[in-house]
Amino acid sequence: MLDQALAIAIKDIKEYFASRTLILTVFILPIMMALAVPSLVSLFLGTVPSSLAIGDTRFMPPVLSQAVAALGPRSGIYWYLFTVVTLPLFLLMPTASVIVLASDSFAGEKERKTAEGLVAEPVSLQTIFVGKTLAPVSLAVLSTWLSATIYWALVSTYSTQAGVELLPNAAWFSALALVVPCLSLASVAVISWISSLSKGFKEAQQMAGVLLIPLVAIVLGTATGNFASTLAFNLELSGAYLVAFVIGVYLWARLIEPRRLVE
Amino acid sequence: MLRDLSVTLGSNDVLSDLNYVFPGSTVTVVLGPNGAGKTTLLRTLIGVIRPGKGEAFVMDHPVGSSVAKSKIGYLAEVPGLYERLSAMDNILFHARMRGLQGEGFKEEANGLLKKYGLGGFEKTAVHKFSKGMKQRLALARTTFGKPPILLLDEPTSGLDPDGSELVIRSIRDAAREGASVIMTTHNAYLARRVSDAVFLLKGGRVASSGAFDDVLRPFDSVRVKLLVPAQTSKIRDALAKFNLKLDDTREVGEFLVTVSGKADIPSMIKAMIDGGLQPVTVEPGEISYEGGGK
Numbered sequence: 001m002l003d004q005a006l007a008i009a010i011k012d013i014k015e016y017f018a019s020r021t022l023i024l025t026v027f028i029l030p031i032m033m034a035l036a037v038p039s040l041v042s043l044f045l046g047t048v049p050s051s052l053a054i055g056d057t058r059f060m061p062p063v064l065s066q067a068v069a070a071l072g073p074r075s076g077i078y079w080y081l082f083t084v085v086t087l088p089l090f091l092l093m094p095t096a097s098v099i100v101l102a103s104d105s106f107a108g109e110k111e112r113k114t115a116e117g118l119v120a121e122p123v124s125l126q127t128i129f130v131g132k133t134l135a136p137v138s139l140a141v142l143s144t145w146l147s148a149t150i151y152w153a154l155v156s157t158y159s160t161q162a163g164v165e166l167l168p169n170a171a172w173f174s175a176l177a178l179v180v181p182c183l184s185l186a187s188v189a190v191i192s193w194i195s196s197l198s199k200g201f202k203e204a205q206q207m208a209g210v211l212l213i214p215l216v217a218i219v220l221g222t223a224t225g226n227f228a229s230t231l232a233f234n235l236e237l238s239g240a241y242l243v244a245f246v247i248g249v250y251l252w253a254r255l256i257e258p259r260r261l262v263e
Numbered sequence: 264m265l266r267d268l269s270v271t272l273g274s275n276d277v278l279s280d281l282n283y284v285f286p287g288s289t290v291t292v293v294l295g296p297n298g299a300g301k302t303t304l305l306r307t308l309i310g311v312i313r314p315g316k317g318e319a320f321v322m323d324h325p326v327g328s329s330v331a332k333s334k335i336g337y338l339a340e341v342p343g344l345y346e347r348l349s350a351m352d353n354i355l356f357h358a359r360m361r362g363l364q365g366e367g368f369k370e371e372a373n374g375l376l377k378k379y380g381l382g383g384f385e386k387t388a389v390h391k392f393s394k395g396m397k398q399r400l401a402l403a404r405t406t407f408g409k410p411p412i413l414l415l416d417e418p419t420s421g422l423d424p425d426g427s428e429l430v431i432r433s434i435r436d437a438a439r440e441g442a443s444v445i446m447t448t449h450n451a452y453l454a455r456r457v458s459d460a461v462f463l464l465k466g467g468r469v470a471s472s473g474a475f476d477d478v479l480r481p482f483d484s485v486r487v488k489l490l491v492p493a494q495t496s497k498i499r500d501a502l503a504k505f506n507l508k509l510d511d512t513r514e515v516g517e518f519l520v521t522v523s524g525k526a527d528i529p530s531m532i533k534a535m536i537d538g539g540l541q542p543v544t545v546e547p548g549e550i551s552y553e554g555g556g557k
């Protein structure tokens with residue numbers, strides 16, 4: 001089963017790399033974001049004063065004012081912008097990538113009329129699912145990790161130049177190591193359902209936009225300074241996504257008719 | 264083997280109470296008008312559609328099981344090739360799904376590509392292929408590994424006469440080597456040439472089965488291809504006997520001649536030759552499903 005699932009994953013990855021649009025969406029855009037965001041933020045941070053009056057923090061969002069109080073204005077603002085506000089972007093990246101890739105893998109096969117031949121191969125639906133999960137998840141995770149590495153290389157450079165020492169914390173490591181893979185898996189489970197019930201990959205992509213809604217809540221929470229991701233939160237979030245994935249897969253393999261993958 | 268097999272899609276009973284044993288080492292052509300359930304039958308045998316009632320077995324294994332699927336080479340109505348991948352990648356992916364890996368299988372893939380006229384295109388992306396090349400590649404993929412059962416849905420669709428001839432030969436070769444071929448076609452000429460048995464479906468039920476000529480009466484009309492060397496009054500007169508008119512622009516004419524039965528065909532051909540016409544091919548006309556079946 002594993003060899004066949006790997007064959008499906010490798011075949012899907014070869015197909016992704018034969019499409020410029022897919023590669024642009026999955027690799028080029030995240031890398032450009034990883035380059036652009038720290039550069040733009042550091043330009044803005046050049047104007048941050050080294051000291052602030054107590055009254056200046058009164059109107060700051062809670063997370064930022066606590067950081068400024070604990071680390072000082074410059075370090076606090078650097079920490080807030082580079083480690084708190086930008087973290088959810090690295091959750092949006094794999095989700096967007098998985099939406100594009102998994103839709104191509106599941107609904108795309110249906111639209112290109114290749115699904116019938118695949119279902120006719122001597123493999124179970126579970127094997128097909130595993131193969132079609134491995135391909136988008138591995139590329140989405142890889143692309144996010146690559147972007148995060150570039151991002152932190154730039155952030156470290158800019159912050160060191162400003163006399164601030166910044167390194168990814170436990171929230172970042174746990175987000176990249178656990179939340180990103182689990183979120184990607186859960187997204188594939190949702191897209192597999194959507195693709196089985198839709199007619200083409202564009203329709204599947206549009207419907208899969210619902211996956212972004214909970215992430216937008218996290219983006220808004222951090223951007224308004226009311227929420228900062230922590231190790232404990234990331235562990236719980238990863239667990240929830242993993243459970244969603246397991247339930248999604250279990251129900252998909254039991255309830256989806258092979259015909260649904262074809263028509 | 265089909266045992267009381269029924270398939271319902273939505274609220275439609277597409278196949279009803281089918282009972283049939285497909286003979287081994289033969290070519291069985293499934294015939295029937297549009298909507299008769301031909302494609303649904305093949306899709307059920309390959310496990311894409313689950314039977315609603317009854318059972319179907321492939322070499323004693325229930326349809327849809329991995330073992331049953333491993334016995335079948337399936338060509339869908341649409342070739343269903345991975346167009347972003349190369350011809351060789353398409354075949355090797357199919358091979359790997361069947362646990363067939365190694366240099367020996369790569370050689371077999373190369374041999375099949377050559378056999379189907381695709382030598383030199385191993386590394387070419389399939390989206391650059393013509394429709395006929397895609398169909399031939401799909402057939403090469405289907406026959407890879409010599410599966411004991413071939414399910415072919417309209418295998419000559421999109422092929423030129425040479426391509427069709429190649430497919431007919433391959434189907435016959437496969438049956439000669441022991442494979443059971445079950446195929447659908449709308450082409451009566453192909454059905455008659457290639458079939459050992461036909462299986463006539465009407466409204467999702469078996470109308471009849473047996474040898475082609477016993478099941479159908481395809482010779483109510485005959486398509487005649489003529490070689491016309493020059494336009495002469497003699498030829499026009501000969502054609503007029505059959506209520507035919509020579510097409511001024513064509514050198515090779517193709518006409519549909521209605522005869523009362525196949526016994527009339529030799530006399531019709533003789534009359535044509537005597538009249539100065541040179542029939543090149545004589546093919547059955549369209550199948551009339553009405554009245555077919557004994």
